[in-house]
Amino acid sequence: xxxxxxxxxxxxxxxxxxxxxxxxxxxxxxxxxxxxxxxxxxxxxxxxxxxxxxxxxxxxxxxxxxxxxxxxxxxxxxxxxxxx
Amino acid sequence: xxxxxxxxxxxxxxxxxxxxxxxxxxxxxxxxxxxxxxxxxxxxxxxxxxxxxxxxxxxxxxxxxxxxxxxxxxxxxxxxxxxxxxxxxxxxxxxxxxxxxxxxxxxxxxxxxxxxxxxxxxxxxxxxxxxxxxxxxxxxxxxxxxxxxxxxxxxxxxxxxxxxxxxxxxxxxxxxxxxxxxxxxxxxxxxxxxxxxxxxxxxxxxxxxxxxxxxxxxxxxxxxxxxxxxxxxxxxxxxxxxxxxxxxxxxxxxxxxxxxxxxxxxxxxxxxxxxxxxxxxxxxxxxxxxxxxxxxxxxxxxxxxxxxxxxxxxxxxxxxxxxxxxxxxxxxxxxxxxxxxxxxxxxxxxxxxxxxxxxxxxxxxxxxxxxxxxxxxxxxxxxxxxxxxxxxxxxxxxxxxxxxxxxxxxxxxxx
Numbered sequence: 001x002x003x004x005x006x007x008x009x010x011x012x013x014x015x016x017x018x019x020x021x022x023x024x025x026x027x028x029x030x031x032x033x034x035x036x037x038x039x040x041x042x043x044x045x046x047x048x049x050x051x052x053x054x055x056x057x058x059x060x061x062x063x064x065x066x067x068x069x070x071x072x073x074x075x076x077x078x079x080x081x082x083x084x
Numbered sequence: 085x086x087x088x089x090x091x092x093x094x095x096x097x098x099x100x101x102x103x104x105x106x107x108x109x110x111x112x113x114x115x116x117x118x119x120x121x122x123x124x125x126x127x128x129x130x131x132x133x134x135x136x137x138x139x140x141x142x143x144x145x146x147x148x149x150x151x152x153x154x155x156x157x158x159x160x161x162x163x164x165x166x167x168x169x170x171x172x173x174x175x176x177x178x179x180x181x182x183x184x185x186x187x188x189x190x191x192x193x194x195x196x197x198x199x200x201x202x203x204x205x206x207x208x209x210x211x212x213x214x215x216x217x218x219x220x221x222x223x224x225x226x227x228x229x230x231x232x233x234x235x236x237x238x239x240x241x242x243x244x245x246x247x248x249x250x251x252x253x254x255x256x257x258x259x260x261x262x263x264x265x266x267x268x269x270x271x272x273x274x275x276x277x278x279x280x281x282x283x284x285x286x287x288x289x290x291x292x293x294x295x296x297x298x299x300x301x302x303x304x305x306x307x308x309x310x311x312x313x314x315x316x317x318x319x320x321x322x323x324x325x326x327x328x329x330x331x332x333x334x335x336x337x338x339x340x341x342x343x344x345x346x347x348x349x350x351x352x353x354x355x356x357x358x359x360x361x362x363x364x365x366x367x368x369x370x371x372x373x374x375x376x377x378x379x380x381x382x383x384x385x386x387x388x389x390x391x392x393x394x395x396x397x398x399x400x401x402x403x404x405x406x407x408x409x410x411x412x413x414x415x416x417x418x419x420x421x422x423x424x425x426x427x428x429x430x431x432x433x434x435x436x437x438x439x440x441x442x443x444x445x446x447x448x449x450x451x452x453x454x455x456x457x458x459x460x461x462x463x464x465x466x467x468x469x470x471x472x473x474x475x476x477x478x479x480x481x482x483x484x485x486x487x488x489x490x491x492x493x494x495x496x497x498x499x
Binding site: 018021022026029030031064065066067068072 | 454466
């Protein structure tokens, strides 16, 4: 599944859906100074993929993003984009 | 963003209307990172739910960062949180301890004399100390040799003892075998006490007597100790005679199979088990902890009761505040699904734990987990600790991220 397709699918699904696997854990760190809610989905997905590949340096996010495949990261990003 | 889950709840709440009983009732026992989170997210995921939270304390004292309070680097007040925001979310917060659970009648009896019926019960009782677990250590001994493993008066007691200790004194801390709350906690505490001693009592020493040969973030801690606290902090492994077999609170002595150590300040991280209410409800097994279904956190032993946080046997997930919070959200979603006759989704959970080796030297461990073969298992290739060869800037950054984590998670749970 290529990225835009995964994202498009995700956007269709999330509106009335519970958080996809993994998404509810994010707010353990994110919120306040590091918000995710309402963040544009494509931007979050790109960032997560860059953490996952190591292309973007990180402290913990690389270790966490490796626990998800690209389509799962797309679903998480899309769900957070729809949050307020 | 607080009320955002109305959208989700709208889809799930409808089936309740059709039921004979107006509102499904969920009782949550324990108002820490697990219980307070579960209560709030149950309401968000299904605003039609009747949610009661039983927590004896009106102000909750949190453990994360309490080691820094002990070392004099943080205000005790920063550890304290109330329940106004939990109430504002529509949770009935009752400040009474749960005393007995009638699993057949599905009711919880509380210390205020009231009986609370439930359709599903979420237990997040944290830990209790196994007073019979270490010879010589009982509740009276804890006032001489603090554990400070439940934050509160014990935290302040240990702080006062360290302040009163003359320079040149020896701090001794015993560490139990696994499992216990906060696996890297004893080593963070030893580090921060060493930081305090280095600054204020440099002729002193801290000795860690361990019932294990390996521990969480070990390489990172040991490398930092060598760099920051050479000669001041000594760790004695199980193989080297670190296992404490008896303590004597009158003389502040720790006995091991290899000899005895006299302390000026004696700290006992005691053996632990799930909070007593878990055993009372029949959800704890012989280990003292609670086996659960990793899909829903429902007890393997008693249907209708879910166990989250430190009390649960969560497979590869450590007993941490982050884990309790993450489990609470997954459990809340599963409880809402089950009450609505739906099959819960397979969850994925994350844990991230920061430890301080010094106030500006942070290290972390992270993990991603999924149910596999009936337990929560690590996802291969993900997770792990901070790199051993990271530059100093990264240690500073991780100390800062740790602080941000504290602010964010306490805001989600209590704010």
